Amino acid sequence: MEQYKHFLQEKAALTPEEIESLTSSLQSKTFRKGEFLLHAGEVCAYAFFVEKGLLRSFTIDETGKEHIIQFGPENWFVTDRSSAYFSEPSDFSIEAIEDTTVVLIDAAFISRASAAYPHFMRFNEKALQNHIRQLQKRINLLLSATAEKRYLDFIRLYPDLTLRVPQWMIASYLGITPESLSRVRKELAKNNFKPH
Amino acid sequence: MEQYKHFLQEKAALTPEEIESLTSSLQSKTFRKGEFLLHAGEVCAYAFFVEKGLLRSFTIDETGKEHIIQFGPENWFVTDRSSAYFSEPSDFSIEAIEDTTVVLIDAAFISRASAAYPHFMRFNEKALQNHIRQLQKRINLLLSATAEKRYLDFIRLYPDLTLRVPQWMIASYLGITPESLSRVRKELAKNNFKPH
DNA sequence: CGAGCGCTTGATTGAGTTCAAAAATCGTGG
């Protein structure tokens, strides 16, 4: 819970007392590598705040192929907002890539906190807007950039993930095959590019 | 302004009196076909609610290619939320595809209306969540679907736009070239597919 | 009526996929 409290203090500008009073009702939970926090078809009841570890959310298309929507390392939220907000079955599954401890945040918590603290409400609104910005950016990349550009963008934005996430998952996130990503990397290496 | 008032009544569950009091401060404006409502590089000060006509928002990548983000027919909002919310220069341009009348909605209006009417606040929140759902769906399509599937999805969702929007713009929205879209359509026609 | 724009068609190219198999790495039990 410490990470989340710290996060609230930083981003929501709440006092330590306010944070204690808010978070006293929250549960945290630990999942082993490979465990599922959400299965496609279920309604996503929570936003998962990652205290420690690493999550991924992904969909499976009609040909059985996985498409990674998001990685969630420390201090990130992973959820299916649409499912949670509209109480609809989710297309997403959420899985722990590493042993992971999360804080469970449900809709009731959000509305209570928003009602009690204007700062929290603004923080929440800002998170939504940031999410939109990020989705929009990804659409732009998918529309306009080659596999290589998308990969370069990825390692620039998430250099640490490049080390923690298997390559085939990065390929899935980028929308290419593992073979293609391997070739992209080979090409970059040939041209003297050093990721680390 | 009538469309917008009607829209608020339907979606925000506000009374006619509330709506009158709210919208009295709003401006509406008409643009000719080809006119720009926003140029890339400017901060997007408004959300444009389309009363009548048709807008498009689009970006231009470093190779000079246009990528259409969104079409805005009657009763839709067109804006760059990120630019408006964070007061950053926009990557988008917004242009009238037809002669178009819009209602100009600025951030101040949103916060006033949200403060005065909880119904409006919920309506606004819901619009944000819908936006996220729509963006997420588009990412899924771009990751998993072929040009043909994306086109079929488009005409299913926006059958009227198929008639009002030039084909090369639809191609741009789908992330393919006009030539490719022409071939996709030819193929569909051969297999006895009737869009209208 | 002509210039320009949008759409189509054809030929060629290219980025990325698919299928197959080898090489490298990981993890787990003995």
Add this chain to the structure above:
DNA sequence: CCACGATTTTTGAACTCAATCAAGCGCTCG
């Protein structure tokens, strides 16, 4: 700590979908 099986990554060859380049047609609007 090592060994062995499984997973991941790499490499190769053939193939596919869509892009590019180029040319022609039809429409409209100036």
